[in-house]
Amino acid sequence: MDRRTLVKIGGLGALGLGVGGCSARAASDVVRRATSLRLVPVDASWDRVIRTTVGLRPFRHSGFVVKAERFDEKTLIHNYGHGGAGMSLSWGTGFLAAELALEQESRSAAVIGSGVAGLTTARQLQRMGFDVTIYAMTVPPNTTSNMSYAQFTPTSGIIGIRARTPKWDNQFRRAVGVAYKQLQLLAGSEYGISWLNQYTLLSGPPTRDDVPLDEESDETDRLLPDAYRTKPVLLGPGEHPFPSQYVHSRPAMRIEPSIYLDALVSEFRLAGGKVMIRKFETREEIGKLEENVIFNCTGLGAKALFGDEELTPVKGQLTVLIPQSEVNYSTAGGIPGASRDTRGFSPHMQPRSDGIVLGGTSERGESTLEPNEEAMRRIVDAHIAFFNAMWSPPSVSAL
């Protein structure tokens, strides 16, 4: 999600304050004129909810870890802690991690973990000529990666403010470069990767003095070279059908996790890779593997396995509605009042072939996988209000 733009969403309560300066306008008062932008509203209602999923993002205050260390007679290479950006960055950090193994004589590697970090690391290793076995206690569809909203959001919840170091920044920039190119090349139905327009509601015309809601992302955003972000186009009143005066429109890359991760597993197997279902309780058990080069891609699992106390779960919840193939855009932000008082709640919608995905929560330090009923209610109600307030062209609503 575009965090720079998202920072402005916090002011949605001031929607309508924009140009005319009419304070406290209700959503229904926003003038929504007919527009040439013909978008079908999501049919959002409680009757159409088909599931709610929960995932725990593996967040580290000082960012993801990609580094090698001696492990008795073996080499252990870490690649974990991608926070809210693992689906975006993994081809890149997988490449950096695999590169570290090239110094080793052995061309046989074990990868622990079969989420997006493990699978892409394994593929990068195969491309460099390694024989790879993945060991994991769960495989897709039962990984955190499958619970992802999965847009290309490389800076989202990736590192704590002021925790960056020049070394990490350098790794981050290289990782984004590799990942962005790789994901673009996988676009198509086979991998479930595609581009669509994202519309982000603004509180008014963009100004310089907007206060960031999420300083961490805003700060990291500055690291991202312009080449790796798509440029937003500002749409004003009458130019879009959304319940807001101003909207940013920009192309966004969407990943459908269930298609993408299964495709990665198939590709890995086709290239001769093996998958073993196995849970490791201790570091010592890992040391007994026959491979001399071992990759730790266990996400949040690295906390217990390698004692990384910095790892913190950030709970995210998605509620999914019955698919609507005619919805071909995503949205970020809500209508006035929907998200004002709750930091960490920013409604967003992305259509996929397995459903219309509604998200918006980030609960740091929360480690339960039980859906939070209150969060679900907020997410669904915010989107019902949003899409009910969206202007729909008569020809489309008559369908």
Ligand SMILES: Cc1cc2nc3c(=O)[nH]c(=O)nc-3n(C[C@H](O)[C@H](O)[C@H](O)COP(=O)(O)OP(=O)(O)OC[C@H]3O[C@@H](n4cnc5c(N)ncnc54)[C@H](O)[C@@H]3O)c2cc1C
């Ligand atoms: C709601 C939500 C929305 C998100 N949205 C986005 C987004 O829009 N864009 C984006 O880029 N990212 C997003 N993310 C973040 C992204 O999903 C994660 O960063 C990513 O999935 C982490 O991948 P991983 O492979 O490191 O971990 P996982 O997917 O958790 O995989 C870890 C693997 O390690 C294995 N494992 C762990 N411990 C052990 C053990 N002891 N023994 C054996 N195996 C073990 C597991 O079984 C699993 O196979 C989102 C996440 C959530 C929850």
